[in-house]
Amino acid sequence: MTTGPNPRSVWLLAYAWAAYLLTRMFADFSSWTAYPTMSLQAMLNGTAVRPFVSRALVPILIRWLDAHTGDFFHYQVWLAALSKGFATEFYVHGYTFEKAMLLVLTWGFYLGFALLMRRLVLRVYQVSETAAWAAGAAALMMVPALFTYYSHIYDPPTLFFSAALLLACEAENAWAFAVVFLLASVNRETAVLYLPVWVGYRWLRGETHAQTNAEEGQVNNPTLRQKMAEGWGTRFTRVAWAIGYAALLGVAWVGIRYAINLRYQHNRGGVLDFHLLDQNVRLFSVAPLAAAWSLFIALVVAVFCAQGWSSKPRQLRWSLALVGVPLLVGSLLYGYVEELRVYFEIYPLLFLLAMPSVREGLGIAEQLPHASQPRT
Helix, strand or coil: CCCCCCHHHHHHHHHHHHHHHHHHHHHHHECCCCCHHHCHHHHHHCCCCECHHHCCHHHHHHHHHHHCCCHHHHHHHHHHHCCCCCHHHHHHHCCCHHHHHHHHHHHHHHHHHHHHHHHHHHHHECCCHHHHHHHHHHHHHCHHHHCCCCECCCHHHHHHHHHHHHHHHHHCCHHHHHHHHHHHHHHCHHHHHHHHHHHHHHHHHHHHHHHHHHHHHCCCCHHHHHHHHHHHHHHHHHHHHHHHHHHHHHHHHHHHHHHHHHHCCCCCECCCCCCHHHHHCCHHHHCHHHHHHHHHHHHHHHHHHHCCHHHCCHHHHHHHHHHHHHHHHHHHHHCCCCCHHHHHHHHHHHHHHHHHHHHHHCCCCCCCCECCCCCC
16 A cells, blocks of 8 residues: 655655755845945954844854865755756856855745744644645745845844744744744844844733633632732733843843844944934835835735734734834834835734735635734
């Protein structure tokens, strides 16, 4: 008797192939060859302009791989790189081991992001395994819609770490959150926006437990009334611990970002570049096509997220506000507001919030209940 292929293996192969295709697109849209002042070589040797040079995780990883692997490994990477679809890229711009490692890391971050989104969908909503696998694939394949100008080498890890931080919040895993947060802080300064999300999750989860005990306490039973009081006390204990934990990680973030910026303090550029007046207030005259595309994407996403807003998971709604509002304000002041890649930190949140509306629009399901708690 013969059996068909394992569905899990099929999905993993599909994820790997989709991540490979996305890596190809990343190479085509990457800034590593567009501007010498922010090229891969400039990022590796520390001469790139600020603030780009301060997004240091990928250069650190590449330098470590270069220093701790031998000539045989380098030779095998060279053979693989020139035979696996990137030959044109390397022939045009020149092959280096560092470029090959960047593409390998990029592929890994994209693959990891898809797997994390699958896990998030399973934790947030009551869906089948097949639906979760499909959602992870969809989340990955929609990323190219956010390639407005150029992709930077820290963008794929930003996607990965944003999903990983959100999953750690959903799982209430303090150790995982700390490890991911510290790595994300080296990658990009915006990781700090997820500290309020951690506190918010502890608050909302504590409130859910307290409300459950309160409902039970409506019964005229002294034991249940005591349990109700303990529930509210536990809630504030959880929140106080979460605030202290977030404050400790905040101190670590300050130390990491201070050390990185101190290391590159003499590079050209600033810690932040002010673009409100020279770019964003004149957006439709400076970059009309990019502005129109970004506005279209924003409206589509807003429609899907807003539909049935009050019935969607409350922790996602609060998290979007906690991360999205400061991210948008920061982009208005210090970024190109139409450059959609700067919103990768909220991409997992937007995807999860839009998912029920998309499924309903496709006729897959009328409701998509939360997997773990009431959505009030």
